[in-house]
Amino acid sequence: MSALAITPDLLLDPIRLLLNPFIQPIFVPVLYLVLDSFAFILSSWFSADRVQDEQRREPLQPETYDFIIVGAGSAGAIVANRLSRNFRVLLLEAGSDPHPLQYIPGIGQFIYGFPEVDWQHKTVPQKFASLNSINQQSSWTAGRGLGGTGNINLMIHLRGHKRDFDNWANLTGDPSWSHEGVVPFFKAHEDYNGPGDERYHGYGGDLRIEAPDYVGMGYDFVRAAEELGYKNVDLNGAPFTEGFDIIRFPIKRGVRQAPYKAFLEPALPRKTLTVRRYAHVNRILFKDGNVAYGVQYDRHGRTLTAFASKEVIISAGCMGTPKILMLSGIGPGLHLKNLGIPVISDVPVGENLQDHIGVYLSYFTLEQPRSVVLERDLTVTEFSEWVFKGTGILSSPGSQATGVFSSSLAKARGEADWPDLQFFFFGYAAFQNSPKHVSRLFNLKEDEITEYYKTSIGKDGAHVIVTGSRPFSRGYIRLGGSSPYDKIVIEPNYLADPGDVDFKALKEGVQKALELMENTESFKRMGSRFNNVSLPGCQHLEFRSDPYWECFIRRFSVTLHHPGGTAAMGTVVTPELKVIGVQNLRVMDTSVEPQIPITNTQASTMMIAEKGSFMILEQWKDNKIVK
Numbered sequence: 044m045s046a047l048a049i050t051p052d053l054l055l056d057p058i059r060l061l062l063n064p065f066i067q068p069i070f071v072p073v074l075y076l077v078l079d080s081f082a083f084i085l086s087s088w089f090s091a092d093r094v095q096d097e098q099r100r101e102p103l104q105p106e107t108y109d110f111i112i113v114g115a116g117s118a119g120a121i122v123a124n125r126l127s128r129n130f131r132v133l134l135l136e137a138g139s140d141p142h143p144l145q146y147i148p149g150i151g152q153f154i155y156g157f158p159e160v161d162w163q164h165k166t167v168p169q170k171f172a173s174l175n176s177i178n179q180q181s182s183w184t185a186g187r188g189l190g191g192t193g194n195i196n197l198m199i200h201l202r203g204h205k206r207d208f209d210n211w212a213n214l215t216g217d218p219s220w221s222h223e224g225v226v227p228f229f230k231a232h233e234d235y236n237g238p239g240d241e242r243y244h245g246y247g248g249d250l251r252i253e254a255p256d257y258v259g260m261g262y263d264f265v266r267a268a269e270e271l272g273y274k275n276v277d278l279n280g281a282p283f284t285e286g287f288d289i290i291r292f293p294i295k296r297g298v299r300q301a302p303y304k305a306f307l308e309p310a311l312p313r314k315t316l317t318v319r320r321y322a323h324v325n326r327i328l329f330k331d332g333n334v335a336y337g338v339q340y341d342r343h344g345r346t347l348t349a350f351a352s353k354e355v356i357i358s359a360g361c362m363g364t365p366k367i368l369m370l371s372g373i374g375p376g377l378h379l380k381n382l383g384i385p386v387i388s389d390v391p392v393g394e395n396l397q398d399h400i401g402v403y404l405s406y407f408t409l410e411q412p413r414s415v416v417l418e419r420d421l422t423v424t425e426f427s428e429w430v431f432k433g434t435g436i437l438s439s440p441g442s443q444a445t446g447v448f449s450s451s452l453a454k455a456r457g458e459a460d461w462p463d464l465q466f467f468f469f470g471y472a473a474f475q476n477s478p479k480h481v482s483r484l485f486n487l488k489e490d491e492i493t494e495y496y497k498t499s500i501g502k503d504g505a506h507v508i509v510t511g512s513r514p515f516s517r518g519y520i521r522l523g524g525s526s527p528y529d530k531i532v533i534e535p536n537y538l539a540d541p542g543d544v545d546f547k548a549l550k551e552g553v554q555k556a557l558e559l560m561e562n563t564e565s566f567k568r569m570g571s572r573f574n575n576v577s578l579p580g581c582q583h584l585e586f587r588s589d590p591y592w593e594c595f596i597r598r599f600s601v602t603l604h605h606p607g608g609t610a611a612m613g614t615v616v617t618p619e620l621k622v623i624g625v626q627n628l629r630v631m632d633t634s635v636e637p638q639i640p641i642t643n644t645q646a647s648t649m650m651i652a653e654k655g656s657f658m659i660l661e662q663w664k665d666n667k668i669v670k
């Protein structure tokens with residue numbers, strides 16, 4: 044390298060030296076201002092963008108493509124990339140591009156709950172969980188825009204467990220969905236940078252997977268789990284039973300990758316790919332009774348149609364997909380008839396809804412300065428680290444370590460090798476605005492959270508989410524009316540399974556988390572202690588008694604945002620993801636999972652999209668336009 048080469052460090056140091064003394068005193072107040080102004084930032088950005096999009100002269104006449112894909116989220120982005128290599132593809136997405144702030148892993152997690160980027164669903168009031176949520180309704184975030192929920196999620200890249208996929212093979216009767224069958228499709232798009240058995244990782248693919256520069260207390264958490272007898276394993280590697288590890292993410296030079304940057308952005312210049320943003324799809328069009336041949340959509344106040352000569356693919360996510368299917372006459376016959384929608388295929392769309400629910404154990408305070416205390420640690424230096432090098436605290440999406448293990452209930456069922464509990468560890472302290480953000484994200488009462496966090500704010504701390512990873516409770520999604528703009532009805536039935544197994548497993552998980560965070564040497568050294576304030580709604584119970592924790596679980600249970608199963612393989616779609624009872628229509632997204640995997644759902648959704656695209660390309664390989 045020449046002596047005059049300007050490296051990021053060379054640039055960074057003078058900036059630190061010159062600017063720190065002036066900027067640091069105002070940095071945190073400005074940061075708070077930005078965090079509090081997201082509503083304004085997003086609405087002004089997207090209003091301008093919408094006007095610009097509307098002014099582009101795009102055809103109003105019906106257009107014909109080989110394939111139409113509805114929804115540009117974690118699945119749709121991959122499908123569009125793969126199919127547009129060989130075919131003319133129209134991708135219709137209700138939202139717009141990601142906002143630049145969404146690329147910053149450390150900030151992206153605060154940018155949801157706003158209508159421009161989030162469909163802002165809410166469940167019906169829950170009877171057995173989320174009782175501290177306003178009106179007992181859980182907030183169901185779903186991303187809107189190119190990149191979908193992948194623009195607003197926490198980016199944790201975990202595939203699931205071997206047994207999840209072997210179970211899919213059993214449920215569908217198709218061995219290609221077994222673990223052995225799906226591993227190649229996980230690997231197909233990965234560019235893995237980390238340790239582990241190379242046979243199970245993909246290299247050189249579109250999606251960089253690596254640990255962020257800042258791992259914080261992640262390894263402390265893994266070591267504490269080891270003290271309890273759990274091994275440090277590669278959770279995306281060779282088959283394992285239980286284990287803990289730091290988390291790896293779709294991230295490159297500190298920038299969020301999945302799925303927009305990795306799959307859509309590189310495909311946009313292709314002449315074969317047409318992307319229509321702000322396109323709200325209302326229904327699928329059928330000819331000859333049951334042959335899908337196009338869609339009807341609304342865009343900038345006009346109702347338009349587009350035709351597909353080969354197939355229509357719905358990738359609108361766990362809530363969007365069943366809605367579009369049902370509005371098009373595919374769903375439970377009686378429900379559709381009651382709404383006056385002619386039935387084309389009577390299949391259980393919307394049934395089999397599953398989600399992971401977790402107990403939000405916040406905050407463990409620490410006596411050592413080990414965590415991120417926003418006011419103390421998010422300095423100008425940290426910010427410039429990220430800007431110039433993609434490193435530092437802002438390169439981390441938040442969760443630093445995780446682990447999966449089996450409860451005594453799973454063991455009693457003979458399923459010790461198929462974990463039913465998961466922990467997520469975040470080495471972040473409560474900051475001044477935490478009550479506001481936490482209450483917005485989980486639909487909680489801000490005054491209650493303010494009271495509950497009163498002894499935690501500003502102190503070093505961490506939190507753990509204890510999740511039931513193999514829920515027995517099942518819910519449903521129904522139409523709220525026959526208009527595409529009517530809200531859907533979401534009933535997850537959290538912790539409502541007849542044997543109370545989901546609740547009992549969570550109770551065991553909470554005790555294990557307390558043991559790990561308070562009684563292991565790793566955390567005792569730091570003086571870790573759980574919040575000494577009684578949770579609102581449980582104050583009448585003896586603090587930390589059994590009934591107290593039962594109350595805590597019912598009240599401070601929050602969605603992990605992993606809904607799936609509403610157009611399941613085996614009942615609504617075939618193992619080739621073709622909708623049963625109609626032709627030329629497939630579903631490719633989280634909806635098709637017959638049972639959600641034990642971990643977060645984006646990686647498995649991307650695998651479904653990769654495998655689905657492969658099946659389509661195989662079927663139409665003799666008809667490619669680009670050979």
Ligand SMILES: Cc1cc2nc3c(=O)[nH]c(=O)nc-3n(C[C@H](O)[C@H](O)[C@H](O)COP(=O)(O)OP(=O)(O)OC[C@H]3O[C@@H](n4cnc5c(N)ncnc54)[C@H](O)[C@@H]3O)c2cc1C
Binds near residue numbers: 136198
């Ligand atoms: C807050 C949050 C955090 C999460 N964290 C993680 C995590 O850390 N790791 C992980 O693995 N998973 C995480 N998940 C879950 C994961 O992001 C989802 O499982 C995954 O993104 C689902 O992908 P999808 O393609 O099924 O749907 P989506 O990505 O939601 O895509 C659906 C797309 O369809 C569009 N659409 C819907 N209806 C219409 C319509 N009528 N017309 C046109 N377009 C439409 C939507 O706007 C959207 O762009 C998280 C989810 C949330 C909400």
